[in-house]
Amino acid sequence: MKILVCISHVPDTTSKINFVESDTKFDVQGVQFVINPNDEFGLTRAMWLKENQGALVDVINVGLQTSESTLRKALAIGADRAIRINAEPTDGYFVAKQIAEFVKENPYDLIIAGRESIDYNGAMVPGLIAGFLDIDYVTNCTKLDIENGKVILDREIDGGKETLSGSLPLIIGGQKGLVEENDLRIPNMRGIMQARQKPLDTLEPFNFSPNTSTLKFHKPEPKQAVKLIDADNLDELINLLQNEAKVL
Numbered sequence: 246m247k248i249l250v251c252i253s254h255v256p257d258t259t260s261k262i263n264f265v266e267s268d269t270k271f272d273v274q275g276v277q278f279v280i281n282p283n284d285e286f287g288l289t290r291a292m293w294l295k296e297n298q299g300a301l302v303d304v305i306n307v308g309l310q311t312s313e314s315t316l317r318k319a320l321a322i323g324a325d326r327a328i329r330i331n332a333e334p335t336d337g338y339f340v341a342k343q344i345a346e347f348v349k350e351n352p353y354d355l356i357i358a359g360r361e362s363i364d365y366n367g368a369m370v371p372g373l374i375a376g377f378l379d380i381d382y383v384t385n386c387t388k389l390d391i392e393n394g395k396v397i398l399d400r401e402i403d404g405g406k407e408t409l410s411g412s413l414p415l416i417i418g419g420q421k422g423l424v425e426e427n428d429l430r431i432p433n434m435r436g437i438m439q440a441r442q443k444p445l446d447t448l449e450p451f452n453f454s455p456n457t458s459t460l461k462f463h464k465p466e467p468k469q470a471v472k473l474i475d476a477d478n479l480d481e482l483i484n485l486l487q488n489e490a491k492v493l
Contacts, residue, residue: 246300246391246413250288251344251358251370252319253281253334254312258363264462271462273311280315283359287419289429290389291357292323298391300355301325305347307332307340313445320440321432327443332450337369339455344370345377346451353414355391360384360418371418380414387422 256262257279263272280288294300304319305328306312316327330343348356361368368384375382387406388399396411401420432440474482487493 246294246298246355247353248291248294248300248302248355248357249348249353250284250291250302250304250319250324251356251374252284252288252304252306252315253359253362253364254278254306254308254315255281255362255364262464268461268463269459278311278315280318281359281362281364283361283363283418283420284357285359285429286421286423287357287359287417288319288322288324289424290419292430293424294355294391295323295325303328303353305330305344307334307343307450309333316445317440318432320443320445321436322430323436325443327445329445329447330450331447335455335459336457337365337367338373338457339453341370341373342377342453343451345374346453347448348374348378355413356380356416357419358416360386360420368418371416375416378414378416380416381411382416382418383409383411384418386417386419389417389419389423 255278257277260276264270265272288304291300291302295302302324303326304316304324306316307330309331313329316329320327328347330347332339332343334340356371356374358371358374360371371384372382383398383400385401386398387401388397390397391413394413396413396415398409398411398417400407400409472485474485483493
């Protein structure tokens with residue numbers, strides 16, 4: 246079984262976010278980048294399939310050279326090979342199209358992606374890849390078992406859980422629950438040394454142009470001071486809710 250895990254190179258959630266060039270570009274200075282957490286859950290599950298079923302695990306990223314440190318971490322965790330498509334990941338459509346074109350030439354039985362990345366939270370890429378490749382897709386996936394080519398999955402739905410069965414090839418959008426946080430793997434020295442010997446292939450992008458461009462970024466407005474209204478002054482409370490908060 247061949248597995249491809251899609252890896253996003255995202256800012257750590259503790260990083261202070263700023264923008265430059267008239268707020269048109271993200272300022273990467275001093276920002277720590279990590280594997281997108283939803284992707285890391287998927288990578289950890291892929292490692293289980295590798296160790297228990299002999300699966301071959303590749304990881305792929307659409308990004309510039311700066312993302313190679315994240316791919317090297319994925320190799321140190323245990324992936325067999327890394328592929329970087331050398332392009333700025335400008336939007337979800339562009340990223341999905343690049344990955345789909347690669348997979349057309351290099352088929353996989355299972356593609357695992359995070360349901361969304363923690364930077365833009367678009368939740369677009371895995372579904373678009375599935376559409377481009379015309380293969381089945383399950384998102385919000387919290388359980389994945391494969392035995393004799395049969396796939397059993399759980400996914401979160403409104404108010405509960407849904408259990409599905411299917412067959413390969415398949416793409417899933419994984420999240421916490423696919424593995425738990427305490428199952429995530431920290432690369433050890435042996436893994437780090439082995440990662441240096443594993444292939445990290447850089448490919449030129451396929452000839453597709455992004456469909457969108459960024460006009461401007463802005464941060465959320467600062468939280469305003471809390472207004473305290475006397476419990477007996479209901480008229481003032483109603484006035485503020487109607488005319489200022491506009492929730493009535």
